[in-house]
Amino acid sequence: MTILVLDNPELQAKAALLESHPVLSVETMAEATRRPHRLRFHYGFDKHQLNEEDTAILRQHAAYLMAHPEVTVRIHGHTDRFGPQDYNTFLSRLRASATAKLLKAEGVRESQIQVTGWGSSRPLARPEDHAANRRLELEYLSAQMAKAQ
Structure with missing residues (x-):
């Protein structure tokens, strides 16, 4: 009997991913590495x-992270400037959560x-571009990088 010991973190992660999702193929695993x-x-x-298309892309991000x-991934939620700042901060955190x-x-x-939830404090475009x-x-x-911060 041969026992394979994985001491490579990347191989361990791939093995764990296959174990937790047995329907994943080798092609799917290759996509998960990108x-x-x-x-x-x-x-x-x-x-x-989010809509179904966005959710599918987030599932690809999940496969990559696994x-x-x-x-580590930071999820930044943002809002437009309509409404009170307290509500916008809440909504941005709700999106990220x-x-x-x-x-x-x-x-x-x-x-x-x-x-993180930024509310409307960090607009991507002009504030008028809601x-x-x-x-x-x-x-x-x-x-x-995460440890350094």
Whole structure:
């Protein structure tokens, strides 16, 4: 009987991913090793749920994070400037928390996720461009960068 011992963190993560998701193929694992390019998602007015297409992309981010346990993601929630600042801060955190919940449900470890809600304090575009400012942004950090901050 031969026992294979994995002391490579990347191989351990891939083995754990296959064990927790036995329907994943080798092709799916190869896709999981590449980070999805899309890091910004937009919301409708006063909404905190994303559409199905955005959710599918977030699931790809979850697969990437599971394949790379050394990586941390910061989820930044933002709003437009309509409404009181307290509510906008709440809504931005709600957006980021809903995304964190989805990633955790897909198997991402809680220690890999950081959540921030900025409200309307960090607009992407001019404050008058409300739709562009209602967004969620993902920021990837290596374990070494996260420890330094």
